[in-house]
Amino acid sequence: MSPVMASIGLPKETAVAFIFGFFRRDYGAAGLFDLQSKGLLNPRQLTVAAVTLTIFIPCVAQFLIMKKERGLKTALLIVAFVSTMAYGSGYLLNKFLFVTGIL
Secondary structure (H helix, E strand, O other), X not given: OHHHHHHOOOOOOHHHHHHHHHHOHHHHHHHHHHHHHOOOOOHXXXXXXXXXXXXXXXXXXXXXXXXXXXXHHHHHHHHHHHHHHHHHHHHHHHHHHXXXXXX
């Protein structure tokens, strides 16, 4: 996931937070907090990571419920759409914040 993280302006260490976020969203947020506490994320990166993680793939429990209620094909389509939307939002937000210099 390092190339994906780099393309939205995040250090490679944030990939771990996103992987943990797939298992439980609060684990991902805790990972971002740890990275920020260590000084690995600046305010722009923390904002991009938090927004992207919030929109990111539903956790495992949510995926299993979607699979049960909607079927595997629909659940996978939802995951693909949401992943693309989260990545695109993070990419655009990073570019916007970088160009405007807001953070």
